[in-house]
Amino acid sequence: MNRKYHWKQLQNYCTHLFEKAGLQKKDAQVVAESLIMADLRGVDSHGVVRTDIYLSRLKAGMINLDSEMEIKANGPVALLDGKNRFGSIVGSKALDLAIDRTKRFGISAVGVKHSNHFGTCAYFLKKAIQHDLIMIITSNASQTMPPLGGIRPFIGTNPFSVGVPTGNHPPFILDMATSVVSRGKIIVAAQKGEKIPDTWAVDKYGNPTTDATDALEGSVLPMGGAKGYGLSMFIDIMSGVLTGAGFGKYVNNMYENWEETQNVGHFFIGIDIKKFMPIEDFKKRIDQYFKEIKSEPKAPGIKEIYIPGEIEQRHVEERKQYGIELPIKVEEELRKWGEAYHVNINDYLLKPEEVFE
Known part of the structure; x- marks a missing residue:
C-alpha cells in the first residue's frame, strides 16, 4: 500500500539527501523544492521519482557540484x-x-x-x-x-x-x-505495471503499443x-x-x-x-478574460471549464493538506539513499490522523 508524506517533511528529507551527497544547503534546497513542486502540482513524473537518477548521476560524477557558471x-x-x-x-x-x-x-x-x-x-x-x-x-x-x-x-x-x-x-x-504525454508519465506507468493508451507511443518497430516497457524501448509520439x-x-x-x-x-x-x-x-x-x-489594468483585464471563458456554455458532461494551471493549483491545495502519496518503488529508492546517507525516511511519514496546512 502506498503511503503519504507531508510535503514539507518530504522536501526536507530530499534536501538532506542532496546535502549528504555533497551539495551546498541552498543548492540542495533548490533541487528538492523543484521536485516537490512537481509532486504538489500532480506532475508525479517530474517529482521525487527523479531523486534516484539525480543522485545516481551525481555519485557517478556525471553532474558537477560547484563549478562556477x-x-x-x-x-x-x-x-x-x-x-x-x-x-x-x-x-x-x-x-x-x-x-x-x-x-x-x-x-x-x-x-x-x-x-x-x-x-x-x-x-x-x-x-x-x-x-x-x-x-x-x-x-x-x-x-x-x-x-x-x-x-x-x-x-x-x-x-x-x-x-x-x-x-x-x-x-x-x-x-x-x-x-502526446511526457516520457516521465510512461516511466511512472512502467513502475506501477500499468497499461498506457495506444496513442501515446510506439515500440521499437514503430507499432502502437499499450505496454509501457515496450514504449520506453521505442518512441513517444x-x-x-x-x-x-x-x-x-x-x-x-x-x-x-x-x-x-x-x-x-x-x-x-x-x-x-x-x-x-x-x-x-x-x-x-x-x-x-x-x-x-x-x-493593475492588466490584471483586471486578464481576470475578466478568464471569468468570461469559464462562464461559456459547457458541452454535455462537462462541469467546469478550466484555465491552464488551474487544475494543478487545486492539486497543490489538496496535497498540501492531505500529503503526497509515493509509489512503493519510489519510497524504496528514497529509503535506500537514506540508508546510504544515514537519514531515516520513517521520520518523515505522514501520520494518518494528521491534517496539514
Whole structure:
C-alpha cells in the first residue's frame, strides 16, 4: 500500500539527501523544492521519482557540484554556461538573469547551455509571475520522439511553457511536453505495471503499443502529429542550436549514457507587462478574460471549464493538506539513499490522523 508524506517533511528529507551527497544547503534546497513542486502540482513524473537518477548521476560524477557558471551578457540578451551543474540550479540562475534583464529593458532573452534535466518549467514560471512578468521557457531533452514518419527517437519531448500573472484568479501556467504525454508519465506507468493508451507511443518497430516497457524501448509520439513535431524542432533550435547546447541526438540520455554529460539547453524569454500598461489594468483585464471563458456554455458532461494551471493549483491545495502519496518503488529508492546517507525516511511519514496546512 502506498503511503503519504507531508510535503514539507518530504522536501526536507530530499534536501538532506542532496546535502549528504555533497551539495551546498541552498543548492540542495533548490533541487528538492523543484521536485516537490512537481509532486504538489500532480506532475508525479517530474517529482521525487527523479531523486534516484539525480543522485545516481551525481555519485557517478556525471553532474558537477560547484563549478562556477559563466555568464555572457549584452543588454537584454544573456548566455549562461551551466558548467554541468544540476538543471534546477542552472535554471534558477537563468531565471534570475531573465527577471533582472526584463525589469531593466522591458524584455529579455536568456539562452542556456551545458545544463541537465531541470524538472518542470512551471517551477520557474511561478517565481517569474511573482515579479509581475510574463515568462516563456523552453528546454530540449534527450531523443525520445521520432521525426514525423520515422521510427527511432531523434528529438526530445521538448517542453514549451508560458506563465502569466493574474489578479484574483490563479495564474495562467501552461507547461506542456510537445509529445502526446511526457516520457516521465510512461516511466511512472512502467513502475506501477500499468497499461498506457495506444496513442501515446510506439515500440521499437514503430507499432502502437499499450505496454509501457515496450514504449520506453521505442518512441513517444508528437502531439498533433506534424504540429507537435514542428514545435519540438523549433524548441530544439532555440534551446540547443542557438545556445551552443546539444541538439537532436547530441542531448544525452540521463538514464542510459553514463559516459557523457547531458548538455541540455534551455531558453527564457521575459516580458515586462508594465511597459504596455499599468499592472493593475492588466490584471483586471486578464481576470475578466478568464471569468468570461469559464462562464461559456459547457458541452454535455462537462462541469467546469478550466484555465491552464488551474487544475494543478487545486492539486497543490489538496496535497498540501492531505500529503503526497509515493509509489512503493519510489519510497524504496528514497529509503535506500537514506540508508546510504544515514537519514531515516520513517521520520518523515505522514501520520494518518494528521491534517496539514
